[in-house]
Every structure is written in C-alpha cells, then in structure tokens.
Amino acid sequence: MFSSNRITKLLNIKYPIIQGAMAWVADADLAAAVSNGGGLGIIAAGNMPPEMLEQELIKVRSLTDKPFGLNIMLLSPTWQDALELAAAHDVPVVTTGAGMPGKVIDRLSPLGIKVIPVIASVAHAERVKKQGAAAVIAEGMEAGGHIGEITTMALTAQVSNVLDIPVVSAGGIADGRGMLAAFALGAEGIQMGTRFVCASECNAHENFKHKIIAANDRSTIVTGRALGHPVRSIKNKFTQIFQGMEEERAAIEELDKFGSGRLRAAVVDGDVENGSVMSGQIAGLVDRIQPASEIIEEVVGEARDLAGNIGSYFA
Numbered sequence: 644m645f646s647s648n649r650i651t652k653l654l655n656i657k658y659p660i661i662q663g664a665m666a667w668v669a670d671a672d673l674a675a676a677v678s679n680g681g682g683l684g685i686i687a688a689g690n691m692p693p694e695m696l697e698q699e700l701i702k703v704r705s706l707t708d709k710p711f712g713l714n715i716m717l718l719s720p721t722w723q724d725a726l727e728l729a730a731a732h733d734v735p736v737v738t739t740g741a742g743m744p745g746k747v748i749d750r751l752s753p754l755g756i757k758v759i760p761v762i763a764s765v766a767h768a769e770r771v772k773k774q775g776a777a778a779v780i781a782e783g784m785e786a787g788g789h790i791g792e793i794t795t796m797a798l799t800a801q802v803s804n805v806l807d808i809p810v811v812s813a814g815g816i817a818d819g820r821g822m823l824a825a826f827a828l829g830a831e832g833i834q835m836g837t838r839f840v841c842a843s844e845c846n847a848h849e850n851f852k853h854k855i856i857a858a859n860d861r862s863t864i865v866t867g868r869a870l871g872h873p874v875r876s877i878k879n880k881f882t883q884i885f886q887g888m889e890e891e892r893a894a895i896e897e898l899d900k901f902g903s904g905r906l907r908a909a910v911v912d913g914d915v916e917n918g919s920v921m922s923g924q925i926a927g928l929v930d931r932i933q934p935a936s937e938i939i940e941e942v943v944g945e946a947r948d949l950a951g952n953i954g955s956y957f958a
Contacts, residue, residue, distance in 0.1 A: 644943075644947070645657070645658060645659060648831055648832070649778075649809040649831050650778065650809050650811060650831045650832035651832075653757060653777060653778060653809060654683050654710055654735070654736055654757065655710050655735075656678075656681060656682060656683050656709070656710055657681035657682075658681040658682050658939055658943050659811075659831060659832030659833065660677075660681070660682035660683070660822075660832065660833055660834075660835065660939055660942065660943070661682060661683045661685065661712070661738075661780070661811055661813075661832060661833070661834040661835075662674065662677040662682060662683065662684050662685050662834070662835065662836070662839045662935075663685065663786075663787075663813065663834050663835060663836025663837075663839065664685045664686075664687040664712075664714030664716075664738060664740065664836075665687055665787070665788065665836050665840065665921065666687050666689035666690070666716070666788075666906060667687075667689065667847070667906055667907055667910040667911060668687070668840055668845060668846075668847045668910055669684075669685050669686055669687035669714070670686060670687075670699055670846055671686060671699045671700075671702040671703035671706060672702075672706070672844050672845070672846055673839065673842060673844055673845045673846065673935070674686045674703050674707075674711050674712070675703050675706030675707040675711065675844075676706075676842060676844035676845075676934070676935035676936070677839065677842075677935045677939070678703075678707045678709040678710060678711045679706075679707050679709060679935075679936065680934075680935045680936030680937075680938070680939040680940070681936070681939055681940075682935075682939050683710060683711065683712055683736060684703070684707070684709075684711045684712070684935075685711070685712040685713065685714050685736075685738060686699050686700065686703060686711065686712070686713050686714070687714045687716075688713060688714060688715050688716065688719065688721070688722070688725035688728075689714075689716055689719060690716075690719045690720065690721055691721065691725075692721065693721060693724035693725070693728060696721075696724070696725060696728055697728055697732070700713070700728060700732045700734065701732075710735040710736060711734070711735065711736070712734065712735065712736035712737060712738055712759075713725065713728075713729050713734045713736075713737050713738075714737070714738045714739070714740060715729070715737060715738075715739050715740075715747060716739075716740050716741050716742075717739055717740065717741050717742025717743070717744065717747075718741040718742060718872075719741075726746075726747055726750055726751070729751060729756065730750060730751060730754055730756070733754070733756070734756060735756065735757065736756070736757045736758075736759060737751055737756055737757070737758050737759070738758075738759045738760065738761060738780060739758065739759075739760045739761065740760070740761040740789070741789060741872075743770065743771070743774075744758060744760045744771055744774065744776065745774045748771075748774050748775045748776060749774075749775075752775050752777075757777040757778070758775070758776055758777055759776060759777055759778045759779065759780055759811070760776050760779055760780070761779075761780040761782050761813070762779050762780065762781055762782070762802070763781075763782060763783075763790075763791025763792070763793060763798070764791065764793060764798070765798075765801050765802055765805055768781065768802045768805065768806055768810075769805060769806070772806055772808055776808065777808065777809075778808050778809040778810065778811060778832075779802065779806065779808065779809075779810055779811065780810075780811040780812075780813050780834050781795070781798045781799045781802045781803075781810055781811065781812055781813065781830070782795070782798075782813040782814045782834070783795025783796070783797070783798050783799070783812075783813070783814035783815060784814065784865075784875070785814040785815030785875075785923055785924040785925065786813055786814035786815065786836065786875065786923050787836055787837050787863070787875050787876065787921045787922040787923040787926075788836070788874060788875065788876075788921040789872055789873070789874055790814075790865065790873055790874070790875050794814075794815075795812060795813065795814040795815050795816070795825075796824075796828060798814075799812040799825060799828040799829060799830050800828045800829055802829075803828060803829025803830060804829065809831045809832065810829060810830045810831060810832075811830060811831070811832040811833060811834050812825035812828065812830035812832070812833050812834070813833065813834035813835075813836075814923060815923060815924055815925045816833050816834070816835055816838075816925065817835060817837060817838040817923075817925040817928045817929055817942075818838075818928060818941075818942055818945055819941070819942050819943065819944065819945025819946035819947070819948070819949055820945065820946070820949060821833065821925070822942055822943070822945075822946040823946045823949050823950055823953070826946075835938075835942075836923060837855060837922050837923040837925055837926055837929060838925070838928075838929055838938055838942075839935060839938065840852060840855055840922070840929075841855060841856060841929050841931065841932045841933070842932070842933065842934065842935040842938060843932050843933060843934050843935075844934065844935050845935075847910045848909070848910060848911060848912065848913035848915075849913065850909075850913035850914075850915045851909050851910050851913060851915060851920060852932055854877055854879075854909075854915040854920050854922075855877070855920070855922050855926045855929055856929060856930055856931065856932070858877055858922065858926035858927055858929075859926075859927045860924065860927045862877050862878060862922075862926060862927065863875050863876060863877055863878065863922055863923070863924050863926065864876065864877075864878045864882050864886065866882055866885045866886055866889065867885075867889075867898075867902070868889065869889045869892070869893075869895070869898060870895060870898055870899065870902075874919070874921065875921065875922070875923065875924070876919050876920050876921045876922060877915075877920040877922050877926065879915060879916045879917075879918075879920060880916045880917055881905055881916065881917050881918060881919060882919075884901070885898070885901065885902060888901065902919070905917070905918050905919035906918065906919045906921060909921075
C-alpha cells in the first residue's frame with residue numbers, strides 16, 4: 644500500500660498522514676505517537692522558548708526512531724531560534740506557517756532537511772515551489788487555528804493543477820472519506836489536526852478534548868479578522884466577547900491584549916470557556932479519545948475500503 648506515493652517516499656513514512664502543528668498541543672509525546680503509528684508526527688515550535696524546544700527535540704528521539712517534523716511559525720519572535728535548533732538536531736522534516744519560508748529553505752535544504760510550507764493560495768504555492776520547497780501543505784479555511792480564505796476542496800484541486808511537487812491536503816479532514824476525497828482532488832497526503840487532539844497520547848487538557856468531542860458542524864466561529872490573522876475556534880464566552888469587540892471596532896492593541904494567552908488557558912489549564920479552543924469545522928466527526936496509531940489505521944482502512952466500493956458507482 645502507498646508504494647508509489649511520493650509523500651511516503653519523500654518522508655520515509657508508512658502512511659501519507661501528517662499530524663497538524665498545534666501550538667501548546669503538538670509536543671514530543673504526540674509527535675512520537677503519530678510517527679510510531681506510521682504517520683509523520685510534528686512538534687509545534689510556536690513561541691516556545693528555545694531551551695524548552697530543544698528538550699522536546701531530545702525527548703522525541705527517545706520515544707521514536709521514526710521520522711518526525713518540526714513546525715516553525717514565521718511570525719513568532721523565536722522562529723530563528725527554532726530554525727537553528729532544527730539544523731543542530733538534524734530534524735528530518737520542517738513545516739512552516741504564517742509567512743514566506745525562503746530563509747528556512749535556504750538554511751535547511753542543503754542539510755538534507757525537507758521543508759514543506761503550509762500555503763493558503765495558488766500564488767503562495769507557486770512561490771514556495773520556486774524557493775525550493777520539497778512539497779506543500781494546502782490548508783483550507785475549514786482548519787482550526789489560523790486560516791486563509793479558500794476552502795480545502797477548491798484549494799487542493801487548484802494547487803495540484805499547477806505544481807509538480809507533492810501536495811498534502813489539510814483542513815476539514817478527520818476520516819477515510821476525507822482522505823480519499825483529498826486524493827481525488829490531486830493530493831498525495833493529508834494533514835489532520837483536530838482528530839489528533841483527541842489522541843490518548845495528546846497532553847492537551849481533558850476539558851479541551853471533550854469540548855471538541857461535544858462539538859457539532861456549527862460549533863466553530865472565526866474571529867481575529869480585524870487583526871489580520873483570522874482564527875477558527877469553538878464558540879464560547881471568549882469568542883462571544885472577542886466578536887463583540889471586533890464589531891464595536893475596538894483598537895488593535897485592545898484586541899491583542901484581550902486575546903493574549905487564551906490558547907494556553909484552554910489547552911494547558913482546561914479553561915474552555917475563557918480560553919481559545921482552536922478546532923476545525925470537522926470537530927463534529929470526532930467522537931472519542933483513542934490512541935494515535937488506532938486513529939491512523941482507522942482512517943487508512945476506511946479510505947481503502949471506500950476506494951474499493953466507489954468503483955461500483957460507475958458500473
């Protein structure tokens with residue numbers, strides 16, 4: 644299975660499934676569990692202090708001998724520290740977000756590290772390909788956290804049309820149906836975030852996980868457009884107040900101050916009413932906590948079975 648898949652070959656993994664990079668969520672424990680399950684686990688550098696990130700990079704290698712990745716958020720004040728740590732620790736794969744990855748590619752590609760940027764438009768995809776990206780992650784607006792403006796279905800198909808490097812589809816994918824749909828649109832891999840929050844190895848607070856499990860198709864909202872960085876999360880007291888502030892055109896500084904620390908409050912402290920519960924629109928499909936390896940096998944098995952059955956539609 645997947646013997647001709649360019650993503651599994653490029654990343655030296657069993658299944659073309661990448662775990663989403665979620666700040667405060669995607670640590671060494673979760674990354675190792677996903678990698679051990681046959682996918683590519685990712686540690687999210689976020690705004691993590693370099694000494695803490697280095698400990699995570701050391702820890703992940705004590706938990707798995709499989710490939711793993713590091714996500715560098717280019718808007719972070721510590722992104723250059725993360726870049727140098729990726730080089731120093733010979734991280735196999737680096738994904739990037741929230742910016743243009745030219746400097747990351749220039750620094751890491753000569754070391755044999757595969758750099759895979761997250762992109763939100765065709766123009767963005769074409770530019771990072773010219774800069775030397777090994778592949779791209781086309782992430783639609785259905786995703787949790789920071790989002791673009793194009794849906795996964797429209798974005799994946801159009802990016803796949805113009806690139807000759809592998810495309811990974813992300814945003815709104817949580818099962819085998821989503822995986823097969825992504826492949827039909829031209830992707831050669833998928834990235835899942837929300838589903839992996841509810842992996843048993845994920846260290847996110849149980850309140851955070853159960854908020855996702857209790858969600859339905861209309862549970863998320865997008866806030867932060869006034870800041871220029873829209874974020875999708877589950878509706879709660881925090882999003883209600885923040886949305887009201889945006890509607891009243893509160894000052895950028897006031898919005899920044901009010902939103903500061905809210906993700907940590909939800910993920911670490913378990914305050915899912917006053918914190919930011921970042922989650923994709925697909926949360927309504929996530930109904931239980933289970934091991935990461937079980938999630939991966941379930942998704943792959945469902946996609947395989949559905950692929951075998953779908954041919955009958957055209958008989």
